[in-house]
Amino acid sequence: MLNDTIVAISTALQEGAIAIIRLSGEDAIEIVNRIFSRDLTKVASHTITYGNIIHEGNIIDEVLVSVFKAPKTFTKEDIVEINTHGGKYITREVLSLCLAHGARLALPGEFTKRAYLNGRIDLAQAEAIHDLIQADNKFNHQLAIKGLKGSVTKLMQPLELELLNIIANIEVNIDYPEYEDIEILTNEKILPMAKQWLSELQVILQRAKNTKILKQGVKTVIVGQPNVGKSSLLNALIEEDKAIVTDIAGTTRDLVEGVIHLENITLHLIDTAGIHQTSDIVEKIGIEKSLSALDEAELVIVVIDGSKELDENDQRLLDLTQNHQRIVVYNKHDISKQDKQLTISAKNHDIRNLVDEINRRYQNHQEIIDQPSLNNDRQIACLMQAYQEMEDAIEALNQQVELDLVTIHLQSAYQAIKEVTGKASKEDLLDALFSNFCLGK
Secondary structure, three states: OOOOOEEEEOOOOOOEEEEEEEEEOOOHHHHHHOOEOOOOOOOOOOEEEEEEEEEOOEEEEEEEEEEEOOOOOOOOOOEEEEEEEEOHHHHHHHHHHHHHOOOEEOOOOHHHHHHHHOOOOOHHHHHHHHHHHHOOOHHHHHHHHHHHOOHHHHHHHHHHHHHHHHHHHHHHHHHOOOOOOOOOOOHHHHHHHHHHHHHHHHHHHHHHHHHHHHHHOEEEEEEEOOOOOHHHHHHHHHOOOOOOOOOOOOOOOOOEEEEEEOOOOEEEEEEOOOOOOOOOHHHHHHHHHHHHHHHHOOEEEEEEEOOOOOOHHHHHHHHHOOOOOEEEEEEOOOOOOOOOOOEOEHHHOEOHHHHHHHHHHOOOOHHHHHOOOOOOHHHHHHHHHHHHHHHHHHHHHHOOOOHHHHHHHHHHHHHHHHHHOOOOOOHHHHHHHHOOOOOOO
16 A cells, blocks of 8 residues: 555645645656646755646646655655645645546545654654644643654663563573573562563653643632632633623532643633532532532632632632642732732633743643653553553562463563554554544644
8 A cells, every 4th residue: 555656735725825735655756747847757856846737738826846755755755745825726626636647645644654654753753743733732842842753762662672681581591491601580580670670660650641631731620619700710711701600609500611721731621619508409519519520620720709808618618729739819809909919800801810820830841841751541551551461470470480471471561562652553553543643644
């Protein structure tokens, strides 16, 4: 299948200044040459040629054609990119001409898949490309860039080598016991090596879980007494009227959710029912849900009515959230004359102080960026599998199981580690992974 030439529109199919039609494959240059007004067969690699796209003697568009010759390309194949004017009709017409002259419409993510299959990038780098496109804040952008530069691969290499060394030593002892210069390995000698490897893996897994939280967004719960402005704050943060806002206390009786992308972090917001003492059955159910959401929260925004003095319910909320990562914010500063630390007016969408504080809280994650980490659930799952296999191996060693049986678990752990970067991936996994990419990428 890699012998054919693929084509796709690599830019959004909409009106714009330019559109790019990309081809990759051994016939890419020849196919475009058939519809281009100038000869591309002898142009130098990594050059741009001006001309027209021609069909049956008629000019379809005035274009710039970029030629990149293998192997110094993204896919390690010949690549041609046609830069057309960005009209929908023109773009489709040029794509149709490429298809009519021998190209095949690319599948989603097929350009990146070819880059992986041709050895240009590994699987973790391919996933980083997708992450780069999907990045919705500065943190995710930096994380994707590091993944693209091979940070995951560098992280996995020592684990692979250490584990391979353990397996190789065991295999040599089993297969060539007569060699005098080979150290005789026993369960007691292998066990510390296995435990050390597991300890290193545990550190990487914990770092990966922390990274995942920041990458996917922080689960943020807004709590406060009824009618302090929690729903107004949610609406102001997500810039839409998602939660019902009235002067009647207890309007919110269920959880209302939204997502906000700030400069340094993404927040998954949950507006909860007001937490207070009540005899209303429906309100009680809402408050129970609020308390449950609070238990799962990674960040809590405690909203206090800044126009009033703190009361018992406010103090109860502060006590309830004191062990959480939290921000205490005083609302209604437009009608309050009290001097508070962090004030907002949710009703007037004057929440800059709160947004600045959230960005400040999540600006110092450079230590996570500086340290290589896994980037997604698939990679973490591979390491979890390796972790379980090594735990099984250690248990077998403790029970004095023969080393040749222990290697079954060690080899499974080794395969799981290699799957992170795609060295042991299956075809169905690749199809599922690259199908999430956009066309032309």
